[in-house]
Structures are given as structure tokens and as C-alpha cells.
Amino acid sequence: MGTTTGRRERLRAETTAEIKKVALGLMSSGGPDAITLRAIAREMGMTANAIYGYFATRDDLVTTLISDVYTSLADAVDAARDARPADDPAGRIAAWANAFRDWALTNPEGFRLIYGDPVPGYQAPETSAAPEAEHRVCAGLTGLAAGAWPHAKELYPEAEFEWSDFDPKLAAEVREEFPGLPPAAVAIALRIWGHLHGLVSLEIYGHMRVQTPRPDKIYRAELAQLIRGLGLPA
Amino acid sequence: MGTTTGRRERLRAETTAEIKKVALGLMSSGGPDAITLRAIAREMGMTANAIYGYFATRDDLVTTLISDVYTSLADAVDAARDARPADDPAGRIAAWANAFRDWALTNPEGFRLIYGDPVPGYQAPETSAAPEAEHRVCAGLTGLAAGAWPHAKELYPEAEFEWSDFDPKLAAEVREEFPGLPPAAVAIALRIWGHLHGLVSLEIYGHMRVQTPRPDKIYRAELAQLIRGLGLPA
DNA sequence: ATTAAAACTTCACGCCGTATAGTCGCCGCA
DNA sequence: TGCGGCGACTATACGGCGTGAAGTTTTAAT
Numbered sequence: 139m140g141t142t143t144g145r146r147e148r149l150r151a152e153t154t155a156e157i158k159k160v161a162l163g164l165m166s167s168g169g170p171d172a173i174t175l176r177a178i179a180r181e182m183g184m185t186a187n188a189i190y191g192y193f194a195t196r197d198d199l200v201t202t203l204i205s206d207v208y209t210s211l212a213d214a215v216d217a218a219r220d221a222r223p224a225d226d227p228a229g230r231i232a233a234w235a236n237a238f239r240d241w242a243l244t245n246p247e248g249f250r251l252i253y254g255d256p257v258p259g260y261q262a263p264e265t266s267a268a269p270e271a272e273h274r275v276c277a278g279l280t281g282l283a284a285g286a287w288p289h290a291k292e293l294y295p296e297a298e299f300e301w302s303d304f305d306p307k308l309a310a311e312v313r314e315e316f317p318g319l320p321p322a323a324v325a326i327a328l329r330i331w332g333h334l335h336g337l338v339s340l341e342i343y344g345h346m347r348v349q350t351p352r353p354d355k356i357y358r359a360e361l362a363q364l365i366r367g368l369g370l371p372a
Numbered sequence: 373m374g375t376t377t378g379r380r381e382r383l384r385a386e387t388t389a390e391i392k393k394v395a396l397g398l399m400s401s402g403g404p405d406a407i408t409l410r411a412i413a414r415e416m417g418m419t420a421n422a423i424y425g426y427f428a429t430r431d432d433l434v435t436t437l438i439s440d441v442y443t444s445l446a447d448a449v450d451a452a453r454d455a456r457p458a459d460d461p462a463g464r465i466a467a468w469a470n471a472f473r474d475w476a477l478t479n480p481e482g483f484r485l486i487y488g489d490p491v492p493g494y495q496a497p498e499t500s501a502a503p504e505a506e507h508r509v510c511a512g513l514t515g516l517a518a519g520a521w522p523h524a525k526e527l528y529p530e531a532e533f534e535w536s537d538f539d540p541k542l543a544a545e546v547r548e549e550f551p552g553l554p555p556a557a558v559a560i561a562l563r564i565w566g567h568l569h570g571l572v573s574l575e576i577y578g579h580m581r582v583q584t585p586r587p588d589k590i591y592r593a594e595l596a597q598l599i600r601g602l603g604l605p606a
Numbered sequence: 607a608t609t610a611a612a613a614c615t616t617c618a619c620g621c622c623g624t625a626t627a628g629t630c631g632c633c634g635c636a
Numbered sequence: 637t638g639c640g641g642c643g644a645c646t647a648t649a650c651g652g653c654g655t656g657a658a659g660t661t662t663t664a665a666t
Contacts, residue, residue: 149644272476308583325590332567333566345487420655
């Protein structure tokens with residue numbers, strides 16, 4: 139029966155999943171630095187070298203983890219955004235942004251893994267470690283900008299950007315999903331990404347709390363100004 | 373002669389300086405991960421343990437480096453800002469922001485050292501690694517916000533923030549240097565910090581270039597909107 | 607010249623990633 | 637039922653890391 143070869147594959151998949159699970163556990167308890175092949179193996183009752191049967195190198199494992207974690211972030215923000223109706227662009231933006239910060243505060247080590255120097259000596263592959271998830275995040279943000287664009291277009295100069303200013307794949311997807319949307323809206327999306335990423339990043343890495351005990355208040359003010367700056371009703 | 377005791381101290385200071393210089397050199401050529409006691413010692417023709425006569429631990433050395441590098445960043449942005457006259461708040465903001473990004477692009481490893489996970493296993497001291505320099509950066513930003521406040525105050529709700537929302541030292545300094553400035557202006561400064569930090573950080577860590585070949589254009593648009601959002605004339 | 611301290615080396619330990627070679631058990635096939 | 641092969645795993649080893657303990661050399665002060 140073909141199930142026998144299926145069995146091996148299943149065992150293999152289970153072990154792979156356990157490696158990743160243990161690695162994520164180590165990360166959340168001891169930070170990304172705690173992701174070591176030896177520690178994972180110890181926890182699993184194996185030898186470190188056994189892991190090489192599943193991942194060619196430690197960086198390979200880390201890249202996979204980044205992709206998984208980034209996907210979970212993308213899922214979280216997408217879900218929060220889609221819980222609001224499409225005719226409430228301000229609410230969708232606020233939901234997305236709050237989900238982003240909440241996810242980061244809940245998974246600070248994951249945030250560092252995705253956006254920081256993930257692990258000692260890690261070299262990211264040429265193409266980004268999680269291009270697909272990062273792409274989803276940007277596309278989702280552009281969707282938010284698209285929802286706000288009818289209000290925002292009066293406030294922004296359209297002429298400054300061209301489609302060639304963006305990654306071809308991103309541009310193509312946006313033009314297909316939101317026909318008529320100008321490239322300037324994608325620029326807005328990237329700028330919003332930068333704003334939110336910056337505030338959350340400073341908070342996660344401890345730079346914000348030195349200046350203010352209420353980073354949440356700063357973030358809320360940011361949201362209010364963001365929505366106002368897009369010409370949306372509160 | 374008293375110069376004899378002075379000689380020892382001078383040699384000691386020179387060696388300390390050389391350790392830091394070599395460490396910074398390793399960092400700029402091989403990234404923060406390349407800062408290892410053994411590599412520094414190798415470069416200096418010493419043993420790794422000799423460094424323990426100058427720094428209690430590797431983390432101590434890294435903390436000192438962070439402080440030095442952060443100070444050089446603070447110097448750069450302060451100088452750029454002060455090159456513009458006080459009666460040109462928009463120009464001062466633009467100068468500060470451009471100096472910030474330029475410094476980061478020139479010293480990407482320094483940026484990672486300051487704002488990222490500096491080095492494998494590094495544990496920041498309880499109080500921030502470079503509180504003085506970080507303070508200067510925030511105070512400088514608040515100065516920019518103060519310059520813009522006469523124009524911006526119409527656009528922002530003042531009531532949302534109180535002085536107790538900020539670090540007492542920061543608040544005290546701001547209140548002394550800019551009497552009459554409301555706490556809302558400090559919130560604006562922190563938000564601007566977040567915006568610029570986020571865009572630069574995404575660029576430095578390679579997330580922005582995956583989405584756009586022209587991060588400079590995004591940054592320029594950010595600046596324009598920032599100045600416009602503060603009610604300043606371009 | 608003597609002495610005490612500072613600067614530096616040597617050796618050792620336990621981590622790490624990973625390359626190489628070898629062992630064991632399960633699979634399909636005769 | 638026996639057997640060959642292959643995949644999963646272990647054993648051993650190398651060089652790198654931070655760092656502690658102990659010993660040696662250099663230097664300044666008496």
C-alpha cells in the first residue's frame with residue numbers, strides 16, 4: 139500500500155513541525171538568541187546533527203521560522219481589518235494598526251525575529267526571508283489606502299509617483315485589485331507602514347518607554363492624526 | 373615627577389581608545405556580530421583576556437560603543453538642524469530628518485547597533501544603553517516641534533496629553549527650555565521620531581527596498597507631508 | 607633595590623554551528 | 637524468510653565564542 143511511504147513522510151512532517159515548535163518555544167522564553175540547534179535537540183532528546191536531516195543549516199531553519207511568524211502577523215492584521223465593514227475605512231485602518239501593535243506586544247520576540255537582526259550571525263537570503271508574507275502586509279496596507287483614497291486624494295499630490303517607483307509584482311497586484319488607484323496611494327501605504335512600524339519598533343526595543351510611560355497614548359494619537367490626515371471622518 | 377603616574381593613565385586611555393576604534397572597525401566591515409573580544413585582541417596583537425582589564429565584560433564594551441555611536445548620531449542631526457536659521461522651522465525639520473537618514477545610510481551597522489539587537493546575546497542595562505544621547509535626540513526633536521507649534525497648535529488637540537505622560541527628566545528640560553509649550557508638542561515630537569525611525573529602519577533592514585526601488589522618494593514625500601501636517605509653509 | 611600593583615598571558619570550561627564517518631532499524635523485493 | 641539499501645540518527649572532531657582562575661612580566665613608588 140502507498141500508505142507506507144506516506145507514513146515516513148508523515149513522521150518526517152511531524153518531526154519538522156516539532157523542531158519548529160520547539161524553536162518557537164525557545165524563542166519566546168529566551169529570545170531569538172536562544173534558538174540554537176543544540177538546545178532544540180536537547181529539548182527533543184536528539185543530537186544537534188539530527189536536525190540537519192530536516193534543515194540544511196541553522197539559517198534555513200531561522201528563515202522558515204521568520205516566514206511562519208510573519209505569516210501569523212499577516213493573518214492577525216488581515217483578520218482584524220476584515221472584521222470591519224468595507225464602508226468604514228477609518229475603522230479598518232484603526233483595526234489594522236491596533237492589531238499590528240497588539241501582535242507585536244504579544245509576540246515581541248517574534249517582532250524582533252522578523253524585523254531585527256534575527257539571530258547571531260544570521261544572513262538573510264538574497265530575496266527577503268518571507269517575501270510572501272511581507273507582500274501580503276503591504277498589499278493589505280495598500281487596500282487600506284485604497285479605501286481612504288476617495289477622501290485623501292484632495293490632500294495629496296498625485297503626480298509625484300509612478301508605477302515604476304514600486305516593485306513590479308506589488309504594482310501589478312495593486313493595479314489589478316484596485317483599478318484606477320494612482321501610485322501615490324501606494325506611497326501612502328508605505329509611509330503608513332513606516333509610521334506604525336517605527337512607533338512599535340521603538341516601543342518593542344525599549345526606546346520609547348524611556349521617554350514616556352504611555353506609549354499607548356502616543357500610538358492612539360498617531361492613529362487619530364493618521365485618519366485625520368487622510369481626510370477621513372473620525 | 374607627577375608625569376609618571378600620568379603616563380600610565382595616558383597609556384591606559386590610549387589602549388581603551390584603540391579597543392573601541394578596532395571594535396568599530398570590525399563592526400563597519402563585518403557588522404555588529406563581528407565585534408568579538410577575540411577578534412579585537414587578534415587585531416591588536418593581544419590576548420582576548422587582556423581586554424578584561426579595560427571592560428568588565430563584552431556587554432560593557434558594547435554599551436560603551438552604543439553610547440559613542442549614538443552620540444555621533446546626535447551630533448550629526450543637531451549640527452544639521454542648527455545650520456538652518458531658527459525662523460525657518462520647516463527647513464530645520466527637513467535638515468534634521470535628512471541628516472538622520474543620511475547618517476543611517478552611511479552607518480547602517482551603527483544604526484543596527486543602536487536600535488537593533490546589537491550583538492549576539494547582548495543584554496541592555498536596565499537603564500537604556502545611551503540615555504544621554506537618546507535624550508538629546510528627543511530634546512532636539514521637541515525643539516523642532518516647538519518651532520512648529522505656533523503653526524501647528526491650530527491643528528492639534530492640546531488637551532489629550534499631560535506632563536505626567538512623559539519621562540520627568542525630559543518633561544522638566546522641555547518646560548525649562550520652551551516655557552509655555554504644551555505637552556501635546558512633546559507627543560508630536562515622539563510621533564515624528566517614530567515616523568522617521570520606522571521608514572529608515574525598514575530601509576536599513578532591507579524591508580523597504582523589496583517594495584520600492586526608491587525609498588528616498590518615499591522619505592521625501594514623508595517630509596513634505598510632515599511639514600504640511602504641522603501647518604508650516606513649504 | 608625592594609615591593610606592590612597593574613598589565614598581560616596561559617590554560618581551562620562550556621557553549622555554539624557544522625563537517626565526516628559510522629551505526630541502527632525499517633522498507634521493498636527476491 | 638532473508639537481504640540489500642536507504643533514511644534517521646549518533647559519535648567524534650574542529651574551530652570559534654565569552655569568560656574565570658592562576659601565573660608571569662612590566663612598571664611605578666618607596
